[in-house]
Amino acid sequence: MHPENVNILAIESSCDETAAAVVQNGKTVLSNIISSQVEEHKKYGGVVPEIASRRHCENICWVVDGALKEAGLTLDDLTAIAVTYAPGLIGALLVGVNYAKGLSMATGLPLIPVHHIRSHIAANYITHPELTPPFLCMVASGGHSHIIEVLDHVTFRVIGRTRDDAAGEAFDKAARAMGFPYPGGVYIDKAAKLGNPDAYKLPHPKVDGSVYDFSFSGLKTAVINTFHNAKQKGVEVDTNDMAASFQKTVCDMIAEKLMGAAKELGYKKIVLAGGVSANLGLRERLKTECKKRNFDFYVPTLDLCGDNAAMVGAQGFYEYKSGNLADLSLNAVATKDIEKM
Known part of the structure; x- marks a missing residue:
């Protein structure tokens, strides 16, 4: 493991996908695990927030474990933890934010708050490393x-x-x-x-x-x-x-x-x-x-267009480099302008 590598564990739970990924230096995806709830919500004609939140609670542990295993890393190999904190369904966001805060507290790793729309844009940095x-x-x-x-x-x-x-x-x-x-x-x-x-x-x-x-x-x-x-x-x-x-x-x-x-x-x-x-x-x-x-x-590849954690890790890298870190008072926010952190 090169010491200059920045390995970020990213967590996304803003709507109905529970996702975790490990992204190296903002552009190299070491793992990208997504647990989608679309089939369950299909019968209601849209996302039911209460159901989404419950499924996030059930899925987040194995999704994060799976991302670390697929990347071939342990918590000791990580530089920081990034998490989507806004905007989105408040109950869904809270699951990811609280899990990330607990992990940060347990490991001492820095916590990076990531805006959901910023991370969608950052999906393009993975697909197009030359884009600046x-x-x-x-x-x-x-x-x-x-x-x-x-x-x-x-x-x-x-x-x-x-x-x-x-x-x-x-x-x-x-x-x-x-x-x-x-x-x-x-x-x-x-x-x-x-x-x-x-x-x-x-x-x-x-x-x-x-x-x-x-x-x-x-x-x-x-x-x-x-x-x-x-x-x-x-x-x-x-x-x-x-x-x-x-x-x-x-x-x-x-x-x-x-x-x-x-x-x-x-x-x-x-x-x-x-x-x-x-x-x-x-x-x-x-x-x-x-x-x-x-x-x-x-435009991103099709697998990076929908909600995923790789894009959160990509944007998280740039937030980390800019010193945009959070402490354990970080809270989920349902509505948040992209211009502000």
Whole structure:
């Protein structure tokens, strides 16, 4: 073991994945264990916070043990412990935070608080080791839709954000109207390949006061109303066409604002992150838009798009290097701006 190596044990429990990973020097993933609850929550059509918290309690010990074993390390080989402390489901976050605090107290290892959205961005440092700030990033997930200036590894400025539903939330709710199970984004992505993206004219909601803010609520409602009205009239809605039209509209909205912000602010490095970055339609659309403008485009591999602990370890490395450490008074926070620690 080289003494210069920084080995970080990372823990993620912000929603319905209990995850642990060991990441070396911010970019080398030695292990990445994820216990997903998606099948259990599927029958409820979304994540049930109480159930998620209970499963985290049941899973966190073996997930952390598994990460250490897969990495071939012991607690003595670690430099620090990183944990997602905000934002997310408060009960779920508390499981990870308290476990990490207990481990830090028992071992004397430094404790690194990591912001969930910062870690989604950091997933790109694993996939693209050559990527360095500054760059412009679109973070699209179930709970967040932000355009963010990444000024350095620990300094961020929000340029635009959703005023209501996040992109991932809109995907899930529109998917439910189309008859797809939770989580619906992957089903819309597949159906969209079979449909006509110009079949249905859907609204592009505008937001007063900020040219780069998003609003996906009206788009989601338009899809739901189309199905309700068709049912009342006894006519069929072509699900593949609706999926294609909905996905194209979301891609149009994101591409328009992201490319506009890049032009105004002078960025030529564009990054996509978050759970919705797994959407193949969005990945291809932004890749095409960037190619037109001679921009460099970065997106994580599919296994790093959803919630995982490797991304927490990646961001944790930069927080550690910057001296952003916590003591045992660290608490979970349900809502937290990415700009502040």
